[in-house]
Amino acid sequence: MTQTTTVETILDRRQLRRKVTFWRLAALAVGVVALLALAARLSGESTHLTPHIARINISGVITGDRETLKLIKDVGESKASALIVEIASPGGTVTGSEKIYDELRLLAAKKPVVAVVDTMAASGGYIVALGADRIFADTNSLVGSIGVLFEFPNVGKLLDNVGVKVETIKSSPLKASPNGFEPTSEEARAAINSVVLDSYGWFKGLVKERRQLSDSELAAVSDGRIFTAHQGRPLKLVDAFGGEREAVAWLEAERGLPKGLKVKEWKKPSQVNNLGIFSLAGQAFTALGLPQAADVLAQVEKARDNAALDGVLAIWHVEAQH
Numbered sequence: 287m288t289q290t291t292t293v294e295t296i297l298d299r300r301q302l303r304r305k306v307t308f309w310r311l312a313a314l315a316v317g318v319v320a321l322l323a324l325a326a327r328l329s330g331e332s333t334h335l336t337p338h339i340a341r342i343n344i345s346g347v348i349t350g351d352r353e354t355l356k357l358i359k360d361v362g363e364s365k366a367s368a369l370i371v372e373i374a375s376p377g378g379t380v381t382g383s384e385k386i387y388d389e390l391r392l393l394a395a396k397k398p399v400v401a402v403v404d405t406m407a408a409s410g411g412y413i414v415a416l417g418a419d420r421i422f423a424d425t426n427s428l429v430g431s432i433g434v435l436f437e438f439p440n441v442g443k444l445l446d447n448v449g450v451k452v453e454t455i456k457s458s459p460l461k462a463s464p465n466g467f468e469p470t471s472e473e474a475r476a477a478i479n480s481v482v483l484d485s486y487g488w489f490k491g492l493v494k495e496r497r498q499l500s501d502s503e504l505a506a507v508s509d510g511r512i513f514t515a516h517q518g519r520p521l522k523l524v525d526a527f528g529g530e531r532e533a534v535a536w537l538e539a540e541r542g543l544p545k546g547l548k549v550k551e552w553k554k555p556s557q558v559n560n561l562g563i564f565s566l567a568g569q570a571f572t573a574l575g576l577p578q579a580a581d582v583l584a585q586v587e588k589a590r591d592n593a594a595l596d597g598v599l600a601i602w603h604v605e606a607q608h
Contacts, residue, residue, distance in 0.1 A: 350382025377409030390417030423515035433510035
């Protein structure tokens with residue numbers, strides 16, 4: 287009995303030591319992550335205090351979020367000598383795109399702004415590009431899609447099939463129409479169409495003004511189709527082929543920027559918080575012979591990523607063809 291008790295005591299002590307070691311490493315990991323985050327933040331702030339060419343990225347669905355608008359404004363108030371807007375977007379809301387365009391034009395009154403189309407600047411993405419003084423794109427980048435749409439699902443027939451009817455009491459026939467639960471009336475369709483045409487007219491007017499197009503030139507590019515930059519250059523949708531290197535050369539030759547200025551990327555706070563600090567710290571712990579701490583960080587990073595994906599998602603993807 288005594289021998290069994292002794293063995294159990296030894297095992298309990300070993301387990302306790304492992305737990306203490308684990309939590310010590312976890313605390314150390316948190317401290318390292320905090321220091322790395324602070325260092326990254328201070329480093330980013332210090333690099334913006336000297337003359338440079340700022341770069342911001344506009345990608346994905348454009349909403350005109352406050353962080354993006356503030357980022358553009360901050361560039362205008364910084365030591366940046368110019369701004370390169372790198373665009374990879376299929377568009378977004380008309381209002382959100384307009385907000386970014388307006389902010390870019392305010393910035394362009396202070397310092398040069400150049401757009402570089404990475405993969406696509408379509409629809410709202412092209413509205414953003416119009417905010418720049420000059421548009422560069424690789425020959426196979428996509429531009430255009432000048433147009434506006436309004437989409438809504440109509441599940442009226444489905445509800446009829448399952449025996450469900452949605453009753454609505456409203457102040458006037460066009461209130462909350464179309465609603466998707468009943469056939470769309472001609473009056474509701476006409477009302478929405480007028481909104482679409484109004485926004486479309488604004489979009490076309492912006493393209494005509496910024497790209498200096500005649501009525502016939504505008505008609506050739508504003509039917510909603512998309513173009514490669516190779517097609518779009520003779521149509522005046524882009525100014526020149528190339529990317530960041532060509533944009534910098536243009537800024538030096540045409541806007542008098544001194545040669546040798548570094549291009550420094552500006553990120554929104556939400557992007558800075560996702561710089562892979564956990565991964566970097568994990569690699570450091572592995573190199574120091576502390577694999578347990580690296581495992582802790584990997585679990586924390588996985589939990590963070592899963593939390594970021596919580597909720598309803600709308601993700602476009604192409605399934606592999608076999």
